[in-house]
Amino acid sequence: MADVLRYRKEDLINYTVQFMAKLGVPQKDAKIVGDVLITADLKGISSHGLIRLSSYYGNRLEKKYMDPQTPWKVIKETETTALIDGGNGVGQVVSYHAMNRCIQKAKKSKLAVVTVNHSNHYGIAAYYAMMALDHGMLGISLTNSQPLAAPTYGRTAVFGTNPLAVAAPSEKQYPFVLDMATSTVPIGKVKVYEKKGEKIPLGWGIDDDGNLTEDPKKVQSGGPGAVTPLGASDIMRSYKGYGLAIVVDILCGTLSGGPNLTDIGFPHEPRESNVSHFFMAIDIEAFRPLVDFKKQMDCLIQSLKDSPKAQGSDRIYVAGEKEFENEQVNRQKGVPLLANVVKDLENNGKKIGAPFTVKPIA
Amino acid sequence: MADVLRYRKEDLINYTVQFMAKLGVPQKDAKIVGDVLITADLKGISSHGLIRLSSYYGNRLEKKYMDPQTPWKVIKETETTALIDGGNGVGQVVSYHAMNRCIQKAKKSKLAVVTVNHSNHYGIAAYYAMMALDHGMLGISLTNSQPLAAPTYGRTAVFGTNPLAVAAPSEKQYPFVLDMATSTVPIGKVKVYEKKGEKIPLGWGIDDDGNLTEDPKKVQSGGPGAVTPLGASDIMRSYKGYGLAIVVDILCGTLSGGPNLTDIGFPHEPRESNVSHFFMAIDIEAFRPLVDFKKQMDCLIQSLKDSPKAQGSDRIYVAGEKEFENEQVNRQKGVPLLANVVKDLENNGKKIGAPFTVKPIA
Numbered sequence: 001m002a003d004v005l006r007y008r009k010e011d012l013i014n015y016t017v018q019f020m021a022k023l024g025v026p027q028k029d030a031k032i033v034g035d036v037l038i039t040a041d042l043k044g045i046s047s048h049g050l051i052r053l054s055s056y057y058g059n060r061l062e063k064k065y066m067d068p069q070t071p072w073k074v075i076k077e078t079e080t081t082a083l084i085d086g087g088n089g090v091g092q093v094v095s096y097h098a099m100n101r102c103i104q105k106a107k108k109s110k111l112a113v114v115t116v117n118h119s120n121h122y123g124i125a126a127y128y129a130m131m132a133l134d135h136g137m138l139g140i141s142l143t144n145s146q147p148l149a150a151p152t153y154g155r156t157a158v159f160g161t162n163p164l165a166v167a168a169p170s171e172k173q174y175p176f177v178l179d180m181a182t183s184t185v186p187i188g189k190v191k192v193y194e195k196k197g198e199k200i201p202l203g204w205g206i207d208d209d210g211n212l213t214e215d216p217k218k219v220q221s222g223g224p225g226a227v228t229p230l231g232a233s234d235i236m237r238s239y240k241g242y243g244l245a246i247v248v249d250i251l252c253g254t255l256s257g258g259p260n261l262t263d264i265g266f267p268h269e270p271r272e273s274n275v276s277h278f279f280m281a282i283d284i285e286a287f288r289p290l291v292d293f294k295k296q297m298d299c300l301i302q303s304l305k306d307s308p309k310a311q312g313s314d315r316i317y318v319a320g321e322k323e324f325e326n327e328q329v330n331r332q333k334g335v336p337l338l339a340n341v342v343k344d345l346e347n348n349g350k351k352i353g354a355p356f357t358v359k360p361i362a
Numbered sequence: 363m364a365d366v367l368r369y370r371k372e373d374l375i376n377y378t379v380q381f382m383a384k385l386g387v388p389q390k391d392a393k394i395v396g397d398v399l400i401t402a403d404l405k406g407i408s409s410h411g412l413i414r415l416s417s418y419y420g421n422r423l424e425k426k427y428m429d430p431q432t433p434w435k436v437i438k439e440t441e442t443t444a445l446i447d448g449g450n451g452v453g454q455v456v457s458y459h460a461m462n463r464c465i466q467k468a469k470k471s472k473l474a475v476v477t478v479n480h481s482n483h484y485g486i487a488a489y490y491a492m493m494a495l496d497h498g499m500l501g502i503s504l505t506n507s508q509p510l511a512a513p514t515y516g517r518t519a520v521f522g523t524n525p526l527a528v529a530a531p532s533e534k535q536y537p538f539v540l541d542m543a544t545s546t547v548p549i550g551k552v553k554v555y556e557k558k559g560e561k562i563p564l565g566w567g568i569d570d571d572g573n574l575t576e577d578p579k580k581v582q583s584g585g586p587g588a589v590t591p592l593g594a595s596d597i598m599r600s601y602k603g604y605g606l607a608i609v610v611d612i613l614c615g616t617l618s619g620g621p622n623l624t625d626i627g628f629p630h631e632p633r634e635s636n637v638s639h640f641f642m643a644i645d646i647e648a649f650r651p652l653v654d655f656k657k658q659m660d661c662l663i664q665s666l667k668d669s670p671k672a673q674g675s676d677r678i679y680v681a682g683e684k685e686f687e688n689e690q691v692n693r694q695k696g697v698p699l700l701a702n703v704v705k706d707l708e709n710n711g712k713k714i715g716a717p718f719t720v721k722p723i724a
Contacts, residue, residue, distance in 0.1 A: 246681065250662070
């Protein structure tokens, strides 16, 4: 794997702080962004890692599409709920504070929901859901996003890949952490096939007529074409993935008063993205002793892993398991970055006056 | 449609009360069961309607697999939460009271979750989610169920079709009501194809080796074979449907202390089903004025309906819309029951001493 370089996490966090300082992001905020992005790299979700530091955050901050100060503020609040204006700031920053507030409320009230409007891309949804784990809580994190998926019987991108994440603590097993887009695949996956000059599996995307296509070129971000909702086709019940995507849009956009559907901006557009988030925490002790819950989670997870395997398969995975395994390895070996991501950091760091001079450890 | 007979709703409710009285179910409880079942018939979801009155409820009550008195009780309670023991009673009865309690709590606390363990089949999940609508709330209803679906890379039924329902109020449009199994299709759908001697679409079910099959006979309730989670295959991301099913099992079973996975009983087994439910209500006014939320829901729904159609399609549906349209028609014309459902009611009613003598109106 000569294509992968490995780094100390602290070094990469420090670099993120240096890089973002050049764009006006306060140190404590940049540390949050760094932690969210590098957690993705540690978990093997490189699509949501430092690859986005300059391409998304750097780019949008430089063009003043988002506010580096993240001037978030609480608009409305009760014992169990809060509505926060994200101030068109950095998504990770407001989301981190929103989920913390959610957890603090749930400590008192057993249950809390915090919604955030007027925000930007917040990284991996699971990061915030997992914040609940150490507090003996179930965590939920949702976000809407720019239109990329078409409804069942539609032919254009109308709603986002609108991911949802749910985290539940366990005792000896890895926690259960589901983090999934409600589309079959993200658009990035289609682009990987396009670059390789390969066909995509029939079911991932539709062409401009709304027909399933194997041609990745016909499935473009912002059209023509679109990705499919989970389920892929009407006969395989894509109305369910479509419905789930709209549930996410309602709980994020409609509940917080942020926009829905195509009123959400693309990252490249010279305007606010205006995405919204939804966070929830449930204190398990309100229902039963945490230790009992965790033990039962261990059994549930072990039962799934032990269940009979299909012909030719030797393993059944539980949500989050692969990513925790990656993380364990990568915490030992160092944060893996693809060589072209490092090159990107070097080029863009130089331009901005924050040269990427971090030494790899492997 | 000579195969369909139509009845007055009140007549069918009264009959449900007579029928269930013979099995020891109190009148006020039987009215709830009747309303849940007949609402399904009105909405065109006949699989969850009166077809189940004798085949499921009558059968299990007669064999003493469930308690007709539904001796539910609150085990643990806070301002925002409650854990209820369903007393192995009728699922609809405890669920109706649980969701009512949830709504009352949310009126005070803005947010509430009520879980129920030790229960039985509760009918359509949407019924309870929709109870929140008239109170200006978002409603959520989940239940786990007997094992019928296999995990990705598995080959036996390990978890239920574990449905989820989410309801959101609107102003002029029909409310948004998503009610979906987290499997691609329910087992009943496979059986319909088997009866017709037809192949099922490749993706709905697997055979005993874990391979996708077109043979409905290889996809049996309780095995061999199983239905697939939403997504159908690994390449179409069935791990997401599988993950969602486990989220439902965690929020219902693990959170309430009820069993998970294969510890849940089949309806035909001589033991308690021991399914668990999860109910949630969110008071919209905690976040923004209800009227604004509802108006934005109208726009969201209209935008989805107005979005460009695929070649050969003339309509895009919104979750719940078809069912509300059915209901509107059927409230005028009468509750539709298939002739063989009526025959079933007649035969079983006679056996039990509650003859079905209700006159159809069409």
